[in-house]
Amino acid sequence: MSIDWDDLKTVLAIARHGTLSAAARALGTSQPTVGRRLEALEQRLGAKLFDREAIGLRATALGHSLLEGLEQMDSGASAVQRQVAARDTGLSGEIRVTSLDWLGDEVVAPMLARFGAMHPGLEIELSNDTRVYNLARREADLALRFGAFTQENLIERRVADVAYALYASDDYLQRHGRPEPGDGFAGHALAYLDRAAGEVPHEQWLPPLAHSARTVLRCNGLRAHLAAVRTGAAMAVLPCLLGEREPSLQRVALAQAMPLRPVRLGFHSDLRDTPRIRALVDFMVAQFAELAGELNPLRPCR
Numbered sequence: 001m002s003i004d005w006d007d008l009k010t011v012l013a014i015a016r017h018g019t020l021s022a023a024a025r026a027l028g029t030s031q032p033t034v035g036r037r038l039e040a041l042e043q044r045l046g047a048k049l050f051d052r053e054a055i056g057l058r059a060t061a062l063g064h065s066l067l068e069g070l071e072q073m074d075s076g077a078s079a080v081q082r083q084v085a086a087r088d089t090g091l092s093g094e095i096r097v098t099s100l101d102w103l104g105d106e107v108v109a110p111m112l113a114r115f116g117a118m119h120p121g122l123e124i125e126l127s128n129d130t131r132v133y134n135l136a137r138r139e140a141d142l143a144l145r146f147g148a149f150t151q152e153n154l155i156e157r158r159v160a161d162v163a164y165a166l167y168a169s170d171d172y173l174q175r176h177g178r179p180e181p182g183d184g185f186a187g188h189a190l191a192y193l194d195r196a197a198g199e200v201p202h203e204q205w206l207p208p209l210a211h212s213a214r215t216v217l218r219c220n221g222l223r224a225h226l227a228a229v230r231t232g233a234a235m236a237v238l239p240c241l242l243g244e245r246e247p248s249l250q251r252v253a254l255a256q257a258m259p260l261r262p263v264r265l266g267f268h269s270d271l272r273d274t275p276r277i278r279a280l281v282d283f284m285v286a287q288f289a290e291l292a293g294e295l296n297p298l299r300p301c302r
Contacts, residue, residue: 008070012070012071020038020057050063091121091275092122094122098128100146101128103146135267138268146263155266156266159263159288160295160296161295162239162261163239163296165240166238167249172235179235185213187212191225192207197220209254240258
């Protein structure tokens with residue numbers, strides 16, 4: 001029986017992600033397409049590969065027995081893709097970059113646009129997503145992250161340090177005054193990241209300090225925090241690059257030192273000698289160096 005590799009990739013994606021919708025996102029297709037592929041393959045095999053459960057799909061004994069071989073096939077296919085991508089094509093071809101949230105929008109996207117304008121033979125794609133892209137499987141060529149890279153055979157460079165601070169609008173401070181750490185920020189309102197984010201380094205120092213403040217908003221992005229602070233409804237921890245660009249916001253002076261988060265750029269070692277990757281990495285390193293003062297301002301609070 002001949003089995004299409006795309007069908008096998010579908011099986012592997014479902015096993016990895018547990019649901020049709022999550023597998024579809026990973027494959028860049030639709031949930032109905034994934035469902036139809038799985039159903040057609042199971043019909044051809046005359047056996048079930050997954051049991052349908054309330055929380056998703058669980059591999060049957062047959063499905064589970066196939067996974068090791070599928071992982072090896074996928075690893076081999078990814079290696080071939082990297083070798084093809086690494087061929088010397090000069091400054092032309094496609095580069096896929098992944099970043100996240102405000103960093104991708106405010107910092108990475110302008111860099112990539114400038115680099116793309118300089119090299120018309122390139123096609124650059126940026127995905128801002130909290131999902132950790134697998135660089136070994138060529139889900140992306142370059143990744144910008146705050147956390148460390150854990151995959152093997154990656155080259156990683158620390159390209160910047162991002163400073164964060166507590167910000168409030170002029171209007172908010174006129175109405176509420178500046179917070180007093182000694183009374184736990186009593187009478188003040190704060191916006192935090194949602195609970196799904198867990199304890200993030202740039203924010204986890206604030207709750208013990210502001211234990212008497214009200215939490216008026218939780219959300220999953222710092223741009224939403226910026227909007228809330230801009231309206232004067234709450235204070236929030238923001239990247240200094242965003243906060244300092246807003247003329248109506250003030251950095252709130254605290255005895256607590258400003259937290260820093262390192263920005264890391266990573267790519268697979270197979271791509272180290274690819275001209276377009278090497279050129280983009282060098283360009284981004286230089287661009288981050290120019291932004292160092294905005295990403296980590298040294299001037300005192302107003």
